[in-house]
Amino acid sequence: MKLKHLESALSSMQRDFPNPDVRLEQYPSSPQLAAAVVFTAFERNDVGPGRTVLDLGCGTGMLTAAAAYCESDHVWAIDCDESALMVARVNLQELELDEQVSFLLAQVKSVGKKKAKQPTNKNNKDNNKKGGKSQRGAVAAATNTTLRSSTQDVRNEILNDGGLDGIPLPENLVDTVLTNPPFGTKDNAGMDLRFLKTATRLASRAVYSFHKTSTRAFLKKHVETVWNLPMTVVAEMKFDIPKTYQFHKHQTMDIEVDLIRIDLSPTSDEDGEEDER
Amino acid sequence: MRLLTHNALTNNSAAAKGNGYPLKIMAKVVRVDDADNTAVSDEQRQRQMMFVKGVLPSLDWGALVKAAAELGIPTLPHTLTAEMADDVDFCKALYHVLMNVHLMEGMLRCPVTKREFPVLDGIPNMMLEEDECHAVRM
Numbered sequence: 001m002k003l004k005h006l007e008s009a010l011s012s013m014q015r016d017f018p019n020p021d022v023r024l025e026q027y028p029s030s031p032q033l034a035a036a037v038v039f040t041a042f043e044r045n046d047v048g049p050g051r052t053v054l055d056l057g058c059g060t061g062m063l064t065a066a067a068a069y070c071e072s073d074h075v076w077a078i079d080c081d082e083s084a085l086m087v088a089r090v091n092l093q094e095l096e097l098d099e100q101v102s103f104l105l106a107q108v109k110s111v112g113k114k115k116a117k118q119p120t121n122k123n124n125k126d127n128n129k130k131g132g133k134s135q136r137g138a139v140a141a142a143t144n145t146t147l148r149s150s151t152q153d154v155r156n157e158i159l160n161d162g163g164l165d166g167i168p169l170p171e172n173l174v175d176t177v178l179t180n181p182p183f184g185t186k187d188n189a190g191m192d193l194r195f196l197k198t199a200t201r202l203a204s205r206a207v208y209s210f211h212k213t214s215t216r217a218f219l220k221k222h223v224e225t226v227w228n229l230p231m232t233v234v235a236e237m238k239f240d241i242p243k244t245y246q247f248h249k250h251q252t253m254d255i256e257v258d259l260i261r262i263d264l265s266p267t268s269d270e271d272g273e274e275d276e277r
Numbered sequence: 278m279r280l281l282t283h284n285a286l287t288n289n290s291a292a293a294k295g296n297g298y299p300l301k302i303m304a305k306v307v308r309v310d311d312a313d314n315t316a317v318s319d320e321q322r323q324r325q326m327m328f329v330k331g332v333l334p335s336l337d338w339g340a341l342v343k344a345a346a347e348l349g350i351p352t353l354p355h356t357l358t359a360e361m362a363d364d365v366d367f368c369k370a371l372y373h374v375l376m377n378v379h380l381m382e383g384m385l386r387c388p389v390t391k392r393e394f395p396v397l398d399g400i401p402n403m404m405l406e407e408d409e410c411h412a413v414r415m
Binding site for chain 2: 049050071073074080082085086089099102103104105106107109110163164165166167168169170173
């Protein structure tokens with residue numbers, strides 16, 4: 001399979017979202033980027049004949065199409081936006097790749113929202129003892145109905161979700177999950193971590209995901225020491241986000257992004273698994 | 278929604294407590310594609326056979342038999358034997374059942390919570406509400 005052919009096939013796809021929703025961070029994706037990712041994955045035998053793949057947050061189906069194009073056995077395409085999923089399906093039909101794809105409307109559970117606890121009398125007594133500084137906190141808690149969780153709370157929430165991540169599929173369903181997650185810029189910071197965790201649940205062999213380069217250090221440490229999974233930065237890329245929403249000031253915006261790969265296989269591939277096609 | 282897809286779907290809500298499987302199908306509109314599609318090349322046919330063989334170990338056979346019946350195909354054997362798995366004709370028929378039978382419109386019902394998920398235009402809507410995802414607290 002030639003990278004050029006893959007790029008050219010993906011370029012013919014409809015990539016604009018019918019009803020772009022800024023909260024879901026929907027931007028037209030790049031055929032060059034998708035082709036590069038899948039080509040890399042193909043070279044590592046993570047996608048292609050004999051492999052099953054899942055595109056988490058498939059949008060208009062760019063990564064899905066790429067995975068199907070390189071003849072993966074089956075590709076699951078999941079998104080929470082019905083209109084985007086419809087476009088994805090048409091895209092796959094135009095490329096005559098829809099036979100290999102299963103479409104699903106589902107949503108990765110959001111992060112960082114919790115209801116405030118009502119302060120009890122006991123707390124108030126303690127606050128009085130401490131001299132009143134924490135009284136302000138108690139008042140705030142009483143008046144807000146929803147609090148944004150702290151960053152640490154979000155990470156714990158994701159770590160301990162027990163698989164209740166909103167996706168109706170069993171663990172280890174596919175060999176490889178590809179995902180281009182929301183970065184959590186619109187009031188849902190940590191969403192990329194949530195997507196990544198869900199991806200590691202659904203895959204048995206590898207996960208490819210995109211994350212802002214600025215978060216690299218934290219991500220690597222968290223994935224490797226808290227989740228205990230090896231993570232490598234496969235490539236550094238630039239996301240060129242065109243002016244999509246009203247509030248966008250620039251014509252295009254470049255964001256530095258890492259393509260990361262998480263290895264989920266229990267043993268190394270030295271025993272010939274690499275050559276199995 | 279294909280039977281292959283249905284075989285993996287589970288109600289992953291907190292209330293289902295891990296038992297939200299298999300989803301019962303109430304079919305309204307079913308579409309069956311042509312099994313002997315002459316446009317399929319020999320190479321593709323071979324790949325389809327390999328795909329079926331590869332997917333067989335991870336299928337919940339009981340759930341598949343039940344779901345196929347719910348879509349109007351009561352003819353799958355109740356138990357899967359090794360001989361069947363090696364039989365080319367069986368695998369061909371199985372590929373057809375897994376991939377060519379589409380639920381276009383209907384409902385999927387959780388066996389535990391009775392929560393219903395609609396299937397519209399061939400796509401199951403498995404979106405859960407926020408509170409369905411949170412573990413039930415006492």
